[in-house]
Amino acid sequence: MGIIVQKFGGTSVGSVEKIHHVANRVILEKEKGNDVIVVVSAMGKTTDELVRLAGEMTSRPEKREMDMLLTTGEQMSMSLLAMALQNRGYKSTSLTGWQAGIRTEAVFSNARITEVKTNRVESLLNEGRVIVVAGFQGMDENGEITTLGRGGSDTTAVALAAAINAERCDIYTDVDGVYSTDPRYVTGARKLNGISYDEMLELANLGAGVLHPRAVEFAKNYGIKLTVRSSMEETEGTLIEEDAPMEEHLVVRGVAFDKDIVRMTVVGLENELTGFPAVFSILAENHIDVDIIIQSKLDTGKVNLSFSIKESSLDETLQILGRHKDEIGYQEIEHETNLSKVSIVGSGMVSNPGVAAQMFSVLAKHEIQVKMVSTSEIKVSVVVDSNEMIKAANAIHESFGLNRSAVEA
Numbered sequence: 440m441g442i443i444v445q446k447f448g449g450t451s452v453g454s455v456e457k458i459h460h461v462a463n464r465v466i467l468e469k470e471k472g473n474d475v476i477v478v479v480s481a482m483g484k485t486t487d488e489l490v491r492l493a494g495e496m497t498s499r500p501e502k503r504e505m506d507m508l509l510t511t512g513e514q515m516s517m518s519l520l521a522m523a524l525q526n527r528g529y530k531s532t533s534l535t536g537w538q539a540g541i542r543t544e545a546v547f548s549n550a551r552i553t554e555v556k557t558n559r560v561e562s563l564l565n566e567g568r569v570i571v572v573a574g575f576q577g578m579d580e581n582g583e584i585t586t587l588g589r590g591g592s593d594t595t596a597v598a599l600a601a602a603i604n605a606e607r608c609d610i611y612t613d614v615d616g617v618y619s620t621d622p623r624y625v626t627g628a629r630k631l632n633g634i635s636y637d638e639m640l641e642l643a644n645l646g647a648g649v650l651h652p653r654a655v656e657f658a659k660n661y662g663i664k665l666t667v668r669s670s671m672e673e674t675e676g677t678l679i680e681e682d683a684p685m686e687e688h689l690v691v692r693g694v695a696f697d698k699d700i701v702r703m704t705v706v707g708l709e710n711e712l713t714g715f716p717a718v719f720s721i722l723a724e725n726h727i728d729v730d731i732i733i734q735s736k737l738d739t740g741k742v743n744l745s746f747s748i749k750e751s752s753l754d755e756t757l758q759i760l761g762r763h764k765d766e767i768g769y770q771e772i773e774h775e776t777n778l779s780k781v782s783i784v785g786s787g788m789v790s791n792p793g794v795a796a797q798m799f800s801v802l803a804k805h806e807i808q809v810k811m812v813s814t815s816e817i818k819v820s821v822v823v824d825s826n827e828m829i830k831a832a833n834a835i836h837e838s839f840g841l842n843r844s845a846v847e848a
């Protein structure tokens with residue numbers, strides 16, 4: 440028998456009853472003769488509540504203090520679950536991320552895992568203990584506590600699974616698998632039996648919150664068998680693997696959307712050759728993720744540079760660009776908020792020209808204005824007004840034949 444890593448998200452550990460229920464799911468796996476490592480998120484909306492509390496202290500909390508605060512949420516869950524398991528007669532030890540050997544780069548609020556030192560986890564497993572690890576947290580080389588970005592407990596689970604050579608990593612959540620799109624907003628969303636790492640990675644990066652993108656990256660790089668399944672029902676779930684067979688004749692596997700996008704425009708870039716790289720290296724040095732980039736030449740010979748970022752990075756981006764105005768050389772910065780990105784993903788797109796055209800036609804038919812576009816071999820993304828996002832997602836989902844009724848018919 441091997442090692443199984445199970446991860447339970449916020450809703451799944453949202454109350455005392457639910458934690459007892461999670462203990463049952465853990466015991467089921469342990470009773471099959473497996474060694475079990477459990478990764479837990481903070482209970483329910485605890486992380487949001489902690490963010491709100493910080494906001495009561497200051498409008499600009501230091502990132503270090505935010506990480507100190509937010510990591511307490513996961514620590515509540517880990518100890519409560521360990522107690523529930525002990526109460527059922529199972530030996531269990533809870534560990535913080537750093538105790539479990541999760542080392543990260545020295546970045547607060549969105550750190551990447553650099554290494555997992557498994558010796559402590561291994562020796563506790565050898566004692567027959569169930570290990571409960573706090574998700575979403577680690578420690579950098581300076582001994583500072585860091586977090587992995589919202590939704591990062593998935594990544595803790597997959598990174599541990601990779602480091603310890605686990606047989607499987609099961610992500611238990613409040614949906615029974617990965618769907619063709621978010622079932623909370625699109626009624627026709629359909630559960631997928633399987634999906635490839637690459638497609639899942641695109642969907643996750645493009646806003647499908649069911650998995651943290653870096654978790655999928657780890658799974659792909661280390662060939663981890665990853666499943667997403669319900670913490671409430673005993674159903675199969677969705678397997679994420681190297682090659683998932685494409686169902687039917689569909690070209691598009693899924694639709695993802697992401698609200699809170701901002702379009703920034705650096706107006707009147709004086710020197711295209713030096714200004715363009717300067718903007719992006721300065722943003723990269725400050726860990727600001729830039730997405731769609733569009734450059735347009737003005738009649739004056741100067742250049743406007745537009746790019747999209749997450750709304751949570753807006754204040755910081757404005758400050759950084761402001762600080763480097765002379766170095767970059769531009770006239771002014773403009774920005775547009777209340778935008779969203781809607782994307783289609785599918786490995787079948789490479790050999791199917793006309794997919795983007797179909798997407799634009801559907802949007803035009805619904806009178807939805809497209810503000811930015813980006814494409815790759817397996818995705819097309821458009822930026823639209825936020826109040827059109829759900830309408831766009833539903834229309835596109837149906838148009839590509841993804842609705843449950845269409846496929847089952």
Ligand code: ADP
Pocket residue numbers: 447448449450451480590611612613614616617618619620621622623646647648649650693
């Ligand atoms: P957890 O707290 O367990 O980590 P999350 O809220 O992070 O749970 O992720 C589960 C949610 O992801 C679902 O409730 C669903 O609304 C959302 N979601 C977004 N896109 C998808 C998708 N393609 N398939 C399934 N769920 C999705």
Ligand code: ASP
Pocket residue numbers: 448449480481486487512574575588589590591592593
């Ligand atoms: N508790 C963290 C969050 O809400 C991490 C996680 O749940 O994965 O984002």
Ligand code: MG
Pocket residue numbers: 448590593648649650651
């Ligand atoms: Mg999550």
